Amino acid sequence: MSRVAVIGGGIVGASAAFHLAEAGIETVLVDNAAAGRATSAGAGIVAPGTSMRNTPGFAQLSQPAVHYYPQLVEKLSALGVDNAGYEVCGKLVVADTPEKAEQLPGNTEIFRQRYRDGMPNIGEIEAITPAQAQELLPTLGEVLGAIFVPAAARVDGTKMRAAMTAGAERLGARIIIGDATLIVDNGEVKAIAVADEIIAIDSVVIAAGAWINQLMTPLHYQLPIAPQKGQILHIEMPEQETTNWPILDWNSSQYQLCFGPNRVVCGATREFDSGYDLRVTPAGMKHILDEQLRLCPGLANGTIAEVRVGLRPYSADERPFIGRVPNHQNVVVCDGHGPSGLMLGPYSGLLAAELARGEAPSIDLSLYALERVARENMHA
Numbered sequence: 001m002s003r004v005a006v007i008g009g010g011i012v013g014a015s016a017a018f019h020l021a022e023a024g025i026e027t028v029l030v031d032n033a034a035a036g037r038a039t040s041a042g043a044g045i046v047a048p049g050t051s052m053r054n055t056p057g058f059a060q061l062s063q064p065a066v067h068y069y070p071q072l073v074e075k076l077s078a079l080g081v082d083n084a085g086y087e088v089c090g091k092l093v094v095a096d097t098p099e100k101a102e103q104l105p106g107n108t109e110i111f112r113q114r115y116r117d118g119m120p121n122i123g124e125i126e127a128i129t130p131a132q133a134q135e136l137l138p139t140l141g142e143v144l145g146a147i148f149v150p151a152a153a154r155v156d157g158t159k160m161r162a163a164m165t166a167g168a169e170r171l172g173a174r175i176i177i178g179d180a181t182l183i184v185d186n187g188e189v190k191a192i193a194v195a196d197e198i199i200a201i202d203s204v205v206i207a208a209g210a211w212i213n214q215l216m217t218p219l220h221y222q223l224p225i226a227p228q229k230g231q232i233l234h235i236e237m238p239e240q241e242t243t244n245w246p247i248l249d250w251n252s253s254q255y256q257l258c259f260g261p262n263r264v265v266c267g268a269t270r271e272f273d274s275g276y277d278l279r280v281t282p283a284g285m286k287h288i289l290d291e292q293l294r295l296c297p298g299l300a301n302g303t304i305a306e307v308r309v310g311l312r313p314y315s316a317d318e319r320p321f322i323g324r325v326p327n328h329q330n331v332v333v334c335d336g337h338g339p340s341g342l343m344l345g346p347y348s349g350l351l352a353a354e355l356a357r358g359e360a361p362s363i364d365l366s367l368y369a370l371e372r373v374a375r376e377n378m379h380a
């Protein structure tokens with residue numbers, strides 16, 4: 001039987017390991033629990049149908065990814081792994097300026113057309129009054145218009161990665177906490193090293209997030225993926241049950257979503273060229289709080305519960321890399337999901353598992369292939 005190692009146990013690697021183990025492959029998942037793991041800090045909005053992002057490749061991957069989420073939750077549940085952290089919670093899209101109020105009807109039509117075209121996580125959109133919006137989200141201040149998207153969902157990345165890791169383990173995967181490196185012998189990757197152990201492998205999936213290029217060094221191969229720091233603030237609302245509060249979107253780089261029983265998650269900064277800096281900064285907090293309190297003055301008396309900092313694995317062309325490394329066909333990369341890895345990661349991990357098993361992937365992966373990077377940029 002062939003053995004596959006997965007390096008990196010964020011949402012992407014946990015998914016790859018789960019789907020390999022599910023297919024009966026001998027699987028080893030290694031994670032070094034790095035501070036700054038994006039999956040542990042991410043917000044978890046799963047609603048691509050209301051995104052105005054039109055990066056090439058985003059729609060092709062997000063649509064099947066979001067379709068797959070409920071199936072994945074069912075598979076985990078069938079294994080006795082519940083509490084995977086995925087919930088439909090709805091989303092409020094509000095206009096806070098006259099310009100945005102003017103654009104709202106046009107955008108609503110775009111979302112409705114996507115729903116008719118089969119995009120999941122939208123549902124029957126309703127135009128609602130600002131007063132109705134405030135009923136749904138009691139902290140919300142004055143807005144000029146609103147729509148409600150009933151089928152938008154959220155995922156708690158910490159719970160989802162733990163659930164898939166537990167699922168993989170139940171299916172026989174070996175889980176190791178440690179620092180993995182590739183061992184290259186005569187130009188081929190035949191083993192990985194973790195602490196004092198050398199583990200022979202037939203293939204390896206690399207899902208090391210923002211740390212990927214450190215792992216790739218022995219292959220003399222680098223990808224245009226860099227850490228993008230995100231600071232995100234968690235506020236607890238005393239005596240308020242936030243479980244059913246919707247995601248809040250005001251067409252800005254910021255957003256808000258809630259986790260029960262009384263937590264509101266406000267994010268986030270997007271800090272390019274951050275390197276591996278994990279500090280919480282006054283400028284970051286000001287950036288978040290100014291905007292969040294302007295939209296939601298009702299948050300002002302909440303309790304600041306924690307600030308999380310994660311490093312998004314940011315791909316230069318904003319498209320993930322899912323494919324084999326040229327000249328190393330048994331090395332599969334699944335990385336670079338940037339701001340969308342909680343939404344895309346479980347499905348990308350499934351695709352990586354298919355590649356590592358030598359099977360044809362469920363969708364055409366040419367848009368995500370490593371070969372798109374100009375040859376001269378790929379060599380360290």
Ligand SMILES: Cc1cc2nc3c(=O)[nH]c(=O)nc-3n(C[C@H](O)[C@H](O)[C@H](O)COP(=O)(O)OP(=O)(O)OC[C@H]3O[C@@H](n4cnc5c(N)ncnc54)[C@H](O)[C@@H]3O)c2cc1C
Pocket residue numbers: 007008009010011012013030031032033034035036037038039040041042043044045046157178179180181207208209210211212215229230231232267268269309310311312313334335336337338339340341342343344345
């Ligand atoms: C503030 C913030 C908000 C976000 N909001 C959203 C959102 O709303 N929706 C969305 O879809 N996405 C969101 N994201 C993005 C999402 O979190 C990431 O795209 C996703 O989590 C990336 O997952 P990953 O598994 O690739 O990387 P990570 O979660 O970073 O995991 C990589 C893992 O690899 C391990 N590792 C690295 N090197 C090694 C090694 N040598 N040996 C062993 N292990 C190693 C690390 O310890 C880590 O656990 C957000 C991110 C941030 C920071």
